[in-house]
Amino acid sequence: MLAFRLVLHALRQLTDNARTVLLLGWPSLFLAIALEFALFRPWDVSPIGPGTPEGLIALELEGREAMPAGIFLAGQAAAFVAYLLLAVSWHRHILLAEQPQLLRRGRARQAGGYALAFALMGLLVGVAIVPFVIILSAPSAGYQLSMASAVSWYAVKIAATTLSLRLMTALPGFALRSGEPLAAAWRATRGRGGTLAIIATLTVTMGPLASPWTALIMAGALQLGLLGASVLSGMLSLLGMLIALSVLTTLWGHFVEGRALR
Template sequence: MTLPLVLIAALLFMALAVSWHRHVLLDDAPRLVAPERGWQMLSYLGTAILIALAFIPPVVIASALIGMSFAQVSQMGGTLWLPFMLVILFYVLANAMVLRLSVALPGAALRSVRPIRTAWRATRGHVGSFLLLAALAMVAQAAMSLLPAAVISGTGSVTATLVSGVVVSWAAALLALSVLTTMWGYFVEGRDLR
């Protein structure tokens, strides 16, 4: 995919995400283009960049530590189950942290003041919920990664594989947006889960 197509897809997704959050939380009409949409999208993008920047240092440190443990175990001729378990543990912890920080994204779509700080404070004491969600997301991602192989072996069609991949990716993205919207509404706004 060329860079312009990637940028167009990212802009469309961001507009969809902002529209979805605002529709669910504020009952705004669901449309991609609306007054102030550009500012809402910039707020969303800025928050996403801050979340990514906060996530980079722990990933670099953990990756280095896991890489060293793999190297030591392989040099000593031991089994790799311990480093493998460390990778899984880190993956779940990292996903839980990203999920908790990402609760701020609907707040950014609403142009809330300091959405990351607001979301972080509101989700304090709910680490277990985020760990469970992260583990479920890991299982779902593993299942989704098997889909292309299943479709190609079942149909033999590259087109069917691509179409099913796009459909599943969009469904997963919409599910993620719904979960984040629900979490902002529940943790920050105190709404009931229905």
């Protein structure tokens, strides 16, 4: 089945480029850990958004001062920039055989175009699912979800992820500065909705299945102290990002450029 071949190809892409994973991944991981300790640890809080229910309750119970919103947003912005550099560098290395470097001439322009495209795609997906969210939210007031409502939410998540995959197939093209990558990706994935839906289903399903194991691993890592837990948390996040980037690179390479799958 094509969907599973695409996913397997994306995973092999990571193992076949282990050196590149280290060259690009470790600087990003180091930056993320440094940001956490520099911005979050002085306030003795986990990097949760100020104003969230969890954050407010924790602050009230423990009598701690709230982290200024500006510090939190600065950390999120810096992390997003690190992700952009990683994404663009990964796409260009795999598709153009460019030397794996986070920073090089022209990288700011490439990352800027990538960021704008990413934001536009997020907006389009958000607008597309708003009617469904409004409809499904009405009967679920009070957090009392029926089985039918839960299944409906699951279906909406899969549909939104499928649309996201079709749109974001163009992201490697923006990294390459290709002409009209969104139009090219949309044409190339016409009639591939079933394949993308299977990948979306895997994505939506694996998250909840992996959460208990991730929580168990993190609980064990806390025994190593904050630094050990931060390193492990960063490695898990980095692995998830690289898998997602490899899937998008594979979708662009196969559907748009016509590259063969192994």
